Amino acid sequence: MGLFGTSGIRGVYGSDITPDFMLKLGLAIASYLKHRGKFLVGGDCRLTTQVLKTSLASGLMAGGFDVVDAGMLPLPVLTYGIVRHSSLGGAYITASHNPPQYNGVKIYDNGGVELRSEDETLIEELITTNSYTYVDWSSVGHYLPVEGLIDEYVGELSSRLTPRRYGRKVRVVVDTANCTTSLVTPKMLVNLGAEVLALNSFIDGRFPGREPEPRPDVLSPYLSVVNELNADIFLAHDGDGDRLAVIDPAVGFVKQDRLIALMFKYKLLETNGKVVASIDCGNAVKEVVERYGGELIISKLGKIHEALITYRAVIAAEPWKLIEPSWGYWIDSIYQAGFIVKIMVEEGKSLSKLMEDIPNYPQVRYSVKVPNSLKLGLYGYLREYLESRESGKASITDIDGFRIDYDDGSWILIRPSGTEPKVRIYGESKDVGKLKEVVEELLKTCGKYLHSKGFKLDVDGGFIP
Numbered sequence: 465m466g467l468f469g470t471s472g473i474r475g476v477y478g479s480d481i482t483p484d485f486m487l488k489l490g491l492a493i494a495s496y497l498k499h500r501g502k503f504l505v506g507g508d509c510r511l512t513t514q515v516l517k518t519s520l521a522s523g524l525m526a527g528g529f530d531v532v533d534a535g536m537l538p539l540p541v542l543t544y545g546i547v548r549h550s551s552l553g554g555a556y557i558t559a560s561h562n563p564p565q566y567n568g569v570k571i572y573d574n575g576g577v578e579l580r581s582e583d584e585t586l587i588e589e590l591i592t593t594n595s596y597t598y599v600d601w602s603s604v605g606h607y608l609p610v611e612g613l614i615d616e617y618v619g620e621l622s623s624r625l626t627p628r629r630y631g632r633k634v635r636v637v638v639d640t641a642n643c644t645t646s647l648v649t650p651k652m653l654v655n656l657g658a659e660v661l662a663l664n665s666f667i668d669g670r671f672p673g674r675e676p677e678p679r680p681d682v683l684s685p686y687l688s689v690v691n692e693l694n695a696d697i698f699l700a701h702d703g704d705g706d707r708l709a710v711i712d713p714a715v716g717f718v719k720q721d722r723l724i725a726l727m728f729k730y731k732l733l734e735t736n737g738k739v740v741a742s743i744d745c746g747n748a749v750k751e752v753v754e755r756y757g758g759e760l761i762i763s764k765l766g767k768i769h770e771a772l773i774t775y776r777a778v779i780a781a782e783p784w785k786l787i788e789p790s791w792g793y794w795i796d797s798i799y800q801a802g803f804i805v806k807i808m809v810e811e812g813k814s815l816s817k818l819m820e821d822i823p824n825y826p827q828v829r830y831s832v833k834v835p836n837s838l839k840l841g842l843y844g845y846l847r848e849y850l851e852s853r854e855s856g857k858a859s860i861t862d863i864d865g866f867r868i869d870y871d872d873g874s875w876i877l878i879r880p881s882g883t884e885p886k887v888r889i890y891g892e893s894k895d896v897g898k899l900k901e902v903v904e905e906l907l908k909t910c911g912k913y914l915h916s917k918g919f920k921l922d923v924d925g926g927f928i929p
Contacts, residue, residue, distance in 0.1 A: 468584040470766030470882025474568030477512040483519035490523020491596035506534035506542040507557030510669040525605035538705030543576035543794035561677035561702040576794040622655035625802040631812020639663040639700040678709035680717040707784035708797035714816040720783035725752035731779045732756035740771040742782030746892040748823040764864035830925040831886040843880045
C-alpha cells in the first residue's frame, strides 16, 4: 500500500507521520499544483495537529504558495471555506475517527473535493523520488491567518436548512466526542429550532469522553442517556466531523444503510437521477433507490466523491458519510445532522416513524485487529476461504475488497482497512442464524491464521440486529 489510504494519509505520530514528512508533502503539493495562489489549511483538536499543520504550511510556503490558516475547526467548515474563499486547494490535519496517537492529512482541490486517486499517485511519486522543488527566496509564500469561517458556515447552512414548517419541537442530544464539531453542530441545530443538549462537548485531543469512532458498541451505553433525557434523537460525531451516527430511543442504534436509504429517498422525491453508495451498503439502500426511481452506482469506500463526479449523481453516501452536491462536493456530517433534524421538524414525526418504510435487515460489522505487516496476508487467507465455499449461486464484486452476494439476498464483504491495521468483515442476511454462523466461521479462520503467526484474535464491532 502507498502513502494514501482510503481517505488521505494517516498513521501513528512519530513513526508513520512526522513533521519532516509533512514538510515534504507541502513541497510536493506545491510542485504538483504549480499555479501559485492561496492554499487553505486547518485541523482537528489532536495534540499533534498544530506541529504537523505548521510543518505542512512551511512546505507549501517554501514551494511558493500563500498559506491561509483557518485554525482549529471541523473538516466540513474547511472544505466550505476553500470554495467560498476561492482557494486553489486545501489541507486538513486529522486522523478522523482513529485513536489520539494517530494523525494524518486530507487534501482537497479548489472545489472542496478530495483529491482523486490519480492525483494522489502523482503527489506520492514526487515525495518518494524527492522531485519536489523549492522556489527562489524572493518567491516564497506568505502566511495569512483567517477568522470567521465557522460563523459563515453556520449562518449559511442554518439558512439553507431552515424548516419550511414546524410540525414539532425536536429535542436533540449531540455527542461531539470532545472534538471540533462542538463549535458548530449544537449552534446550527438551535438555529433550526431544535432543543439541544451537548455531550462530550469540551474540546480535548485525548478524547476522554469516548472513542472518536461512533460505532454501535461505542455508543450503546448512551441509549439509557437518550431515554433519561427524554430526547427524540441522539447524534454522534467522530473526530473531524465527516462521520455521523444516530440513536433513536425507540430502536437504538440506527443502521447506516437505513440512514442512507432515508436520505436517498428524500433526494429522489425531489429529483430523479443516479445515486452513489459504497460497496459495504446493504439491501435497504438498493430497495429504496429502486422504489423511488433512482439508479444505484456502487463505489469503493472512500471514493464516493469520484463516482459522484464521474456519473453526475445527485447524492452520494457511504456508512457514516454524506455528500449533497447542491450544498458542496465534500463529505459533511454537520449538514447530515441538520438535514435529519429538519425532516423531523417539518414532518412532525420521530425518526423511527420516518423510517417505517425503510427495510431493516440484520447485519454484522467486525474489525479484526492485525499488524500492518500481516493485513494483506490475512485478507488473502480469508478470500481464499470464502472462494472455496462459494456455491456458484452467487455474484462476486471485487472493486474494493471481496464481496459475495448470494441468491437469497445475503452478502459478505471482507476488505483490508485503508486507514488502520485492521481487516473488516461486513455482512447482512434476513436469516440471523445463517449470518451468525458464517461470521463465526470467518472469525475462527482469522484466529487460525493469526495463531500461526504468533498473534491472538482481537476484534471490535459486532452484530447489529
